Amino acid sequence: MSEQPPVSADVVIIGGGVIGLSAAYHLAAAGVADVVVLERGDLGGGSTSKAAGGVRTAFSDEVNIDLAQRSLAAFERFGDEHDQDIDLHRSGYLFLLRDDAQLADFAVASRLQRRFGIDSQMIGAVEACRLSPLVNPVEVAGAMWSPDDGHCSPESVVLGYARSARRLGVRIVTGCEVTGVDVESGRIAGVQTAHGAISTRTVVCSAGAWSRQVGRWAGVDLPVDALRRHVATTSPVAGLDPHTPFTVDFASSLYFHREGPGLLMGAPDADDVWGVDAARDPSWLEHLAAVMQHRLVGLDEVGLRIGWAGLYEVTPDHNALIGQAEEVEGFVYATGFSGHGFLMGPGVGEVVRDLVTERPPVVDVTTLAATRFTAREARPERHIV
Numbered sequence: 001m002s003e004q005p006p007v008s009a010d011v012v013i014i015g016g017g018v019i020g021l022s023a024a025y026h027l028a029a030a031g032v033a034d035v036v037v038l039e040r041g042d043l044g045g046g047s048t049s050k051a052a053g054g055v056r057t058a059f060s061d062e063v064n065i066d067l068a069q070r071s072l073a074a075f076e077r078f079g080d081e082h083d084q085d086i087d088l089h090r091s092g093y094l095f096l097l098r099d100d101a102q103l104a105d106f107a108v109a110s111r112l113q114r115r116f117g118i119d120s121q122m123i124g125a126v127e128a129c130r131l132s133p134l135v136n137p138v139e140v141a142g143a144m145w146s147p148d149d150g151h152c153s154p155e156s157v158v159l160g161y162a163r164s165a166r167r168l169g170v171r172i173v174t175g176c177e178v179t180g181v182d183v184e185s186g187r188i189a190g191v192q193t194a195h196g197a198i199s200t201r202t203v204v205c206s207a208g209a210w211s212r213q214v215g216r217w218a219g220v221d222l223p224v225d226a227l228r229r230h231v232a233t234t235s236p237v238a239g240l241d242p243h244t245p246f247t248v249d250f251a252s253s254l255y256f257h258r259e260g261p262g263l264l265m266g267a268p269d270a271d272d273v274w275g276v277d278a279a280r281d282p283s284w285l286e287h288l289a290a291v292m293q294h295r296l297v298g299l300d301e302v303g304l305r306i307g308w309a310g311l312y313e314v315t316p317d318h319n320a321l322i323g324q325a326e327e328v329e330g331f332v333y334a335t336g337f338s339g340h341g342f343l344m345g346p347g348v349g350e351v352v353r354d355l356v357t358e359r360p361p362v363v364d365v366t367t368l369a370a371t372r373f374t375a376r377e378a379r380p381e382r383h384i385v
């Protein structure tokens with residue numbers, strides 16, 4: 001444990017991933033004096049450090065576009081604001097599409113993105129393969145191209161937010177597991193940890209794939225399930241275009257981006273395991289190799305190694321859960337990003353700040369309330385990998 005947890009705090013944030021740390025920083029920057037982050041492992045040690053680092057505004061749902069656009073602007077300023085290089089590459093995001101139905105669906109999303117001032121374009125197959133030369137043109141019908149998107153380093157973002165938050169007085173306690181949440185007369189009264197109780201009137205649940213349990217302690221239904229996903233890296237790729245975009249083959253969900261002299265790659269498998277076991281399964285590489293052989297070219301001589309496995313925190317409609325619980329006063333949640341939470345970290349941190357301080361949120365997240373499932377108002381995000 002990094003330090004003894006305090007006996008009381010104004011706000012207790014459960015989870016030290018990108019969401020919890022961004023929220024802590026934004027709360028402290030807004031003048032909230034007594035903020036504590038509790039992380040049972042190391043900072044970023046949950047899903048955040050396992051992310052592929054993709055940062056994109058290319059979504060089909062406007063609330064996601066809004067959150068992602070704010071966040072991308074924050075990533076652009078991150079070095080200056082937090083004195084931390086995050087290795088941001090604005091190499092673009094390319095969604096490869098296979099048939100007319102996909103082209104029509106993404107064209108609708110692209111129009112929506114342009115309404116937000118985003119330079120999103122539908123392009124032909126030849127242009128798509130020119131932008132991403134490792135793509136096998138067979139079966140590419142066209143693409144959605146978002147030139148200002150890209151990727152950056154999740155670990156560096158965690159470091160930057162943690163350092164800035166600490167400078168502003170946030171206490172960050174690692175190695176401290178939360179074991180319960182106390183509710184009295186319908187409002188948050190405290191949290192229990194393996195190292196003592198903390199009395200507080202406000203809890204923020206940013207516990208990622210483990211959020212369902214945290215919600216249960218407070219009597220709040222957070223429908224989040226963990227799903228294991230793998231990432232591989234390659235040996236150096238001869239002649240690799242330094243501008244290689246973050247490329248997603250939407251039908252197979254194969255994705256890759258340049259990582260130093262090689263590639264970082266992922267490809268969800270139908271056999272990906274549900275549950276919080278993030279142990280690597282070497283047989284996944286066979287699945288990846290089979291998809292690569294069909295969808296990519298020029299990589300026959302390139303070595304492939306399993307990088308790591310991590311957990312997606314998945315909701316029934318692949319959209320996040322963000323809000324202030326109706327059941328319990330003082331319980332704010334921001335979780336369930338279903339594979340795109342890293343890129344939303346900055347914007348979501350601002351929204352959590354606003355929910356805690358009871359200001360109108362910078363992005364209207366009313367439709368992301370966890371109660372949407374009981375009210376049968378699920379809000380599907382279609383363009384996920």
Ligand SMILES: Cc1cc2nc3c(=O)[nH]c(=O)nc-3n(C[C@H](O)[C@H](O)[C@H](O)COP(=O)(O)OP(=O)(O)OC[C@H]3O[C@@H](n4cnc5c(N)ncnc54)[C@H](O)[C@@H]3O)c2cc1C
Nearest residue numbers: 015017018019040046047048052054178208310341342343
């Ligand atoms: C392979 C892979 C690739 C991905 N690629 C991308 C990508 O390219 N772009 C993108 O935007 N997103 C990506 N994601 C998704 C992204 O990683 C997550 O959506 C995001 O990191 C969620 O951040 P978080 O802070 O909510 O959760 P986490 O980073 O998981 O943080 C939650 C923290 O809570 C802690 N915790 C849980 N329970 C307790 C408890 N009881 N007490 C104390 N601490 C607790 C955990 O230890 C954990 O550190 C990817 C995910 C994976 C697995």
